[in-house]
Amino acid sequence: MKQFGCFRLDTGNECLWREEEQIALPPRTFMVLRYLVEHPGRLITHDELLDALWPETYVQPQVLRTYMLELRKLLGDDAAEPRFIQTLPKRGYCFMAAVCECAEPERGAGPSHARDGARAITKGIVGRDEELDRLLQQMALAACGERQVVFVTGEVGIGKTALVDAFCHELGAEWSVARGQCVDGFGEKEEYYPMMEALGQLCAPGSGDAAAGVMARMAPAWMRALGRVHDTATVTNTERMPGDLCAALEQIADDKPLMLVFEDLHWADPSTLQLIVALSRRRAPAKLMVVATCSAGDAEHPQRAMRQNLLMRQLAAEVALGPLTQSAVRELLNRELAQEKLPQGLPGFVHQHSEGNPLFAIAIVEHLIARRFLVRQQRDGALEWQPAGPIEEMEAEVPDRVAQMIELEIESLSADEQRVLGAGSVMGIAFPAWAVAAALDEDQAAIEEACAGLARRVHFVERGGQDELPDGTRSEFYVFVHGLYREVLYRRQAATRRAEWHKHIADRLGVMFRGREWAVAREVAMHREAAGEWAAAAEALRHAARHANASGARDEAAALLDDVHRLEENAPGANGSLAAKDGTNAAGEGTNRQGHRKLQIVSEKLDEFWTGS
Ligand SMILES: Nc1ncnc2c1ncn2[C@@H]1O[C@H](COP(=O)(O)OP(=O)(O)OP(=O)(O)O)[C@@H](O)[C@H]1O
Ligand SMILES: [Mg+2]
Incomplete structure (x- = not known):
C-alpha cells in the first residue's frame, strides 16, 4: 500500500483510505490516481497518462482534466496551491506529495465465518473477494436481526449476477432465498411482477408451506393474487397492501432468515420499488436482507432516485463493481480455457480490449477461438491453446456476440439519438457537441441537450467536460465509457454517411x-x-x-x-x-x-x- 499525507492507496482493493475511512473510487479515477502515486515527483505528460490508461485508444486530454478535478475534490486539494496534484500547463501533471510504502490494513470488520466463506466461494468467480466479503458482512448483520438492503451496481456484463449467484450459493440451507427478475417493459403492464415471482418461490407447495401459512394469515390479498387462496370469500379486501406484505415477510424471516434477490432493478415497476423502500424503512428487527442488482442505467428511472435516497439516508448499502484487474482476467482465462499456463501476452491483450469487463473478456476469447487466432496444439503430449501467430497481430475487432448485444442497446434508442451517437463515434472515444452539430448540420444547443439526455439515460455515454471554442463559445464533450461501443457505432454507419460526417x-x-x-x-x-x-x-x-x-x-x-x-x-x-x-x-x-x-x-x-x- 502506498501512503501520502493522510491517505493510503489500497491497490489490492482499488480504493483509497483517509485515516480509517474507506473511500470508494470509480475504476478509472482510481487508475489515474494510482498512476500518479506510482510516479511521484516528476512530470507525467498528457500522452504518458493517456497511453498508460487508454493504450491503443484515442482519448482527448480534456478527459484527464475531469479526472483531476474529481481527484482534487476527493483529496481536498487546491489547483492554485496544490499539495498533491500540480498542473503543469500544456504539459501534464506532477504528483507532488512524498509517497512511502505502508502495511496492509487489518481487515477485521466482518465476522470470521464471513471472511472464510468469501474465500470458499471465489472458486466460482474471479477477482471479487472484496465484494463478496462485503455482502457476507451485510448478511451477518441481517442474520442478527439488522435488516439490510444492498444494491449491487455496475455496467452491463460486469458480473453483478455472477457475484450475487456466488453469494447466494454460499448461504446454504441456513437461509431461505427467493428471487424476482425485473423484465424490461413489464413494469407498466404488471404491478409487483418481480415481487410476485419471489413470493411464488417462497410459498412453493411443499418447501414453502410454512411461509404460505403466514402469508395466508397476514397478507391474504397477496396470496390471492398468487392464486393460492381457494376460498375467496375469506379475502374481503383484495388490494395488496405493502404493509401487510412487509409484516408477513418479517414473520417468515423470524423462523428462518430470508434473502430476497431482485435482478435488474432498473426495469422494476414503481410499486416494487416502493415496497423495497418500505422494507428498508421499517425499524423492527428482522432477519431479512434484500439484494438488488442494477446497472447505472437511466437516470430518469425512479429506481435511481430511490436508490440514491436510501443510500443517502444510510438505509441501504452499495457494492459497486468495477473492471477486473489484469490478474483477475488471467484467472478468468485459466478457467475459460481450462489451462494453467497461458500464451504469453494473452491476458494483457484480453484485459486491454475488454477493459476488464468479464462479459466482453469471455466474448473476446470465444471470438479468438472462432476466428482461429487461438488454436489447440499438442505440446508435451497434451493439447494446449496456443496463438496461431504473434499476439500483437491478433485482430482486436469487436466480437460478434458483444456487437449484437451493443446493437440491441443502440436499436432501443430513437433514430435521432442513434444519429447523434453515430456522429459522435466519428470523433473517437470522446466527442465534443460542436463536432456532432457540425457533422449533422444541426444546432449545437440542441445536440448538447440530446447528449445530456443520453448521458442520463444510457449507461455507455458520460459527460466528459467543457471546452471553450476559438469564437469564445463553449461546447460540452462526452465520452463513450467503453471503446467497444464507439467501435460498433462507427462501424454500423454506411460508408457514405461517415464520409459526409x-x-x-x-x-x-x-x-x-x-x-x-x-x-x-x-x-x-x-x-x-x-x-x-x-x-x-x-x-x-x-x-x-x-x-x-x-x-x-x-x-x-x-x-x-x-x-x-x-x-x-x-x-x-x-x-x-x-x-x-x-x-x-x-x-x-x-x-x-x-x-x-x-x-x-x-x-x-x-x-x-x-x-x-
Ligand atoms: N468475477 C467473475 N469471474 C468469472 N466470470 C465472471 C465474473 N463476473 C462475470 N462473469 C461472467 O461474465 C458474464 C457476465 O456476467 P453477469 O451476467 O454476471 O453480468 P451482469 O453485470 O449481471 O450483466 P447484466 O447487466 O447484463 O445483467 C457471465 O458469463 C459471467 O459468468
Ligand atoms: Mg445480470
Whole structure:
C-alpha cells in the first residue's frame, strides 16, 4: 500500500483510505490516481497518462482534466496551491506529495465465518473477494436481526449476477432465498411482477408451506393474487397492501432468515420499488436482507432516485463493481480455457480490449477461438491453446456476440439519438457537441441537450467536460465509457454517411480555426482522408508544413511531410497519385484506428489558442 499525507492507496482493493475511512473510487479515477502515486515527483505528460490508461485508444486530454478535478475534490486539494496534484500547463501533471510504502490494513470488520466463506466461494468467480466479503458482512448483520438492503451496481456484463449467484450459493440451507427478475417493459403492464415471482418461490407447495401459512394469515390479498387462496370469500379486501406484505415477510424471516434477490432493478415497476423502500424503512428487527442488482442505467428511472435516497439516508448499502484487474482476467482465462499456463501476452491483450469487463473478456476469447487466432496444439503430449501467430497481430475487432448485444442497446434508442451517437463515434472515444452539430448540420444547443439526455439515460455515454471554442463559445464533450461501443457505432454507419460526417467536421474545423488552419492540420487531414478527400487532406498537411518551416520548426515540418507521403502511398487511384476521390471510399476504414492515435488533438489546439502560443 502506498501512503501520502493522510491517505493510503489500497491497490489490492482499488480504493483509497483517509485515516480509517474507506473511500470508494470509480475504476478509472482510481487508475489515474494510482498512476500518479506510482510516479511521484516528476512530470507525467498528457500522452504518458493517456497511453498508460487508454493504450491503443484515442482519448482527448480534456478527459484527464475531469479526472483531476474529481481527484482534487476527493483529496481536498487546491489547483492554485496544490499539495498533491500540480498542473503543469500544456504539459501534464506532477504528483507532488512524498509517497512511502505502508502495511496492509487489518481487515477485521466482518465476522470470521464471513471472511472464510468469501474465500470458499471465489472458486466460482474471479477477482471479487472484496465484494463478496462485503455482502457476507451485510448478511451477518441481517442474520442478527439488522435488516439490510444492498444494491449491487455496475455496467452491463460486469458480473453483478455472477457475484450475487456466488453469494447466494454460499448461504446454504441456513437461509431461505427467493428471487424476482425485473423484465424490461413489464413494469407498466404488471404491478409487483418481480415481487410476485419471489413470493411464488417462497410459498412453493411443499418447501414453502410454512411461509404460505403466514402469508395466508397476514397478507391474504397477496396470496390471492398468487392464486393460492381457494376460498375467496375469506379475502374481503383484495388490494395488496405493502404493509401487510412487509409484516408477513418479517414473520417468515423470524423462523428462518430470508434473502430476497431482485435482478435488474432498473426495469422494476414503481410499486416494487416502493415496497423495497418500505422494507428498508421499517425499524423492527428482522432477519431479512434484500439484494438488488442494477446497472447505472437511466437516470430518469425512479429506481435511481430511490436508490440514491436510501443510500443517502444510510438505509441501504452499495457494492459497486468495477473492471477486473489484469490478474483477475488471467484467472478468468485459466478457467475459460481450462489451462494453467497461458500464451504469453494473452491476458494483457484480453484485459486491454475488454477493459476488464468479464462479459466482453469471455466474448473476446470465444471470438479468438472462432476466428482461429487461438488454436489447440499438442505440446508435451497434451493439447494446449496456443496463438496461431504473434499476439500483437491478433485482430482486436469487436466480437460478434458483444456487437449484437451493443446493437440491441443502440436499436432501443430513437433514430435521432442513434444519429447523434453515430456522429459522435466519428470523433473517437470522446466527442465534443460542436463536432456532432457540425457533422449533422444541426444546432449545437440542441445536440448538447440530446447528449445530456443520453448521458442520463444510457449507461455507455458520460459527460466528459467543457471546452471553450476559438469564437469564445463553449461546447460540452462526452465520452463513450467503453471503446467497444464507439467501435460498433462507427462501424454500423454506411460508408457514405461517415464520409459526409467527416467532411462536415473538417469544414467546421476550417471555419473555427480560420487564419490558423495549420494548428489543426492533422485533425483536418484525418477527417478529409476519411471523407475520401485525399488531395485536400494532403494540402492541409502541406500548408501546415510550410507554416512550420517558416517558423523554424524543421522537425515538425519534416514530420508533416512524412504524413503527406504516407497519404500519397495509401491514396487510392493510380499508383499513389492524389487523384481526389469522392466520399464513397471506406471512410477511414483501417486507417482510422492508427490515424486517431497519431492525431494532434483539437483540445490541445484550443488550449494553445487560448494561451496564445
Ligand atoms: N468475477 C467473475 N469471474 C468469472 N466470470 C465472471 C465474473 N463476473 C462475470 N462473469 C461472467 O461474465 C458474464 C457476465 O456476467 P453477469 O451476467 O454476471 O453480468 P451482469 O453485470 O449481471 O450483466 P447484466 O447487466 O447484463 O445483467 C457471465 O458469463 C459471467 O459468468
Ligand atoms: Mg445480470
